[in-house]
Amino acid sequence: MLLDAASLYFRAFYGVPTSVTSPDGRPVNAVRGFLDMIARLVTAHRPERLVACWDDDWRPAFRVAALPSYKAHRLGPDGGEQTPDELGPQVPVLVEVLAAAGIARVGAPGYEADDVIATLAARARGPVDVVTGDRDLFQLVDDERGVRVLYTARGITDIEAVDEAAVTARYGIPGRAYADFAVLRGDPSDGLPGVAGVGAKTAAALVTAFGDLAGIRAAAARTVVPEAPLTAAVLRRLSAGADYLDAAPVVVAVARDIDLPPVDDVLPRRPDDPEALAALAAAHGLQSSIRRLGAALGWPAAATG
DSSP states (O other), rough: OOHHHHHHHHHHHSSTTTTTTTSSSOOOOHHHHHHHHHHHHHHHHHHBBEEEESSOOSOOHHHHHTTTTTTTGOOOTTSSSSOOTTTTHHHHHHHHHHHHTEEEOOOOOTTTTHHHHHHHHHHSSOOEEEEEGGGGGGOBBBBBTEEEEEEEEETTTTEEEHHHHHHHHSSSSSSOOHHHHHHHOOOOOGBBBTTTTTTHHHHHHHHHHHHSHHHHHHHHHHSSBTTTTTTTTHHHEEEEEHHHHHHHHHHHHHHOOOOOOOOOOOOSSSSSEEEEEHHHHHHHOOOHHHHHHHHTTTTGGGOOO
16 A cells, blocks of 8 residues: 555645644644544555555656646745645654654655656555555556555545546546646646546547557648547647647656565554654544544553553
């Protein structure tokens, strides 16, 4: 089980009220919600391995170089990602709790959590569940390898299992074709404009007819007599968007082969540092969430106080 950590702690922050606070009054809603989500996921799906995948770089230089608009609307005044004031201080607390609990947390310099997830999924020898609220990771679904997405549709409890059939049902495209579909359609939440005038319906028709972006562009180049889905209007739009289509695949496609060291991702059978975990629980009012996490992981009752 691979967790898209930032996606999940943002979901937890907005899904659990900020009135959930530590003994000294600081919000801990994102930390509590994240830990409770892990407990529910482990209980429901019984993974053998678990990794919290981290954004060491939420807006990598290679993606910005290809498409400067990538996530530009999320930039804060300091050049970092805009984050709610109540959330920012909770992230280091979550890092400490995961370390004390013994839950693997993995990032890679210059890459997003998406790339870490894709690389670990490619390495995996068995089925993989990717837990995220980011549709970009639909590109990883692979029924043959048993890779699916557990999509947090709303809040932190409404989770939808997405396999190739679900992608096809939702978008009308082959299950593994999501990345090329997303390039054509665009995604305003990531600053990805898409091909002007090509919406989801046309993008799906093109992908279904020609298989992938390379096939679409090759077909467009040799088309003399326009015919649906390569109508005269669509041909003009693809031609006008040629520079974008050259750049965008680098932005949308996840990196599946980044250099990651071996990961100790086996579920911890007891906390790595029980004393530190107890201290964190007391300082931040996390006792109930840590007890639920420990119960899900099969820890001895004494391990969580």
